[in-house]
Amino acid sequence: MASEKAKALAAQQKAERRAEKLRKKNSDDPRDWGRVRQIVEAYKRTSEIDPQLKWWTVAAVAAPIVICLAVGFWLQPWWLWLITGVMLALVLVLWVLTWRVKKANFKRYEGQAGSAEVAFQLLNKRKWSYELGIAATRQMDVVHRLIGRAGIVLVGEGNPARTRALLATETKKHEQVAYGVAVTTILVGRDQGQVPLDALQKHIEKLPNALQPHQLTEVKQRLRALDAMRPKIPVPRGPMPTMKGVNRAMRGR
Incomplete structure (x- = not known):
């Protein structure tokens, strides 16, 4: 009897977790989004106002990787420098996105009441x-x-x-x-x-x-x-x- 109640409770909790996961997946509230989706949505909304965002993003990814690879082929091992370049690219991309989001929001709301x-x-x-x-x-x-x-x-x-x-x-x-x-x-x-x-x-x-x-x-x-x-x-x-x-x-x- 006790085991049946435990199984029923476990099944209920599993169903609740699935429902909550589905709700967050379909939610429009940024508080329900994961980190990756927050960044992706920020990029999409900002690119609608800032067409140059994609070029800034490409430069933020390419520049540190190319520079670190060039240093890596000189100093060795090149693969260690490549990893360093990728890590720097991730940090730089987030910085660029934050900077362009600020500019886009100022542009989007300037002149409106409450801006x-x-x-x-x-x-x-x-x-x-x-x-x-x-x-x-x-x-x-x-x-x-x-x-x-x-x-x-x-x-x-x-x-x-x-x-x-x-x-x-x-x-x-x-x-x-x-x-x-x-x-x-x-x-x-x-x-x-x-x-x-x-x-x-x-x-x-x-x-x-x-x-x-x-x-x-x-x-x-x-x-x-x-x-x-x-x-x-x-x-x-x-x-x-x-x-x-x-x-x-x-x-x-």
Whole structure:
């Protein structure tokens, strides 16, 4: 009797494993994919926007192998240098793919509402936190907020004239609540006085420190009262699925 129950339980567990494996195989969620599929999907999606990706990939594979073979025929044994070249090629391909995925995502989402999140997701999560769409106009000009050692950073996207006015209004509100904490404003775009989307991450990271770690908690608490007085703005989310997949594949799961 006990053996029959054990066999039934084993069969059930085996069926559940098969079902889970099939679900992951047919899933569109990058979290369910294996490392190889994450990299393949990232390559496919990026190549749709970046036709040069294939040539960069070929160069990343060929260059280290050719160089190592040339050194191997000179120093011997050549097969050991060939293995070294293959290993270097794998590392270089992943680096090239990550680099081109970044560029492709900036190109794909530039000019869209919420595109600043592409840059925000690349920031150090321990140093920065962000809120999307804390304010917006009817034309979907939006202001996002970051909080870090540099203080409060307000990032605007949209029509320059309307967004500057919105940034000015939000700056006054935040200065009243934050009691002297530095408030920096950034307007995303490619005109004079604006910061391009692909340079936004580095621009934010270069801002000088203005707060101590213990002050960050106090500032966040003050801003909760300001946020409670207004509704959330529905800003498009999830701009970087391919980048997350590549990062997960390179780190391991």
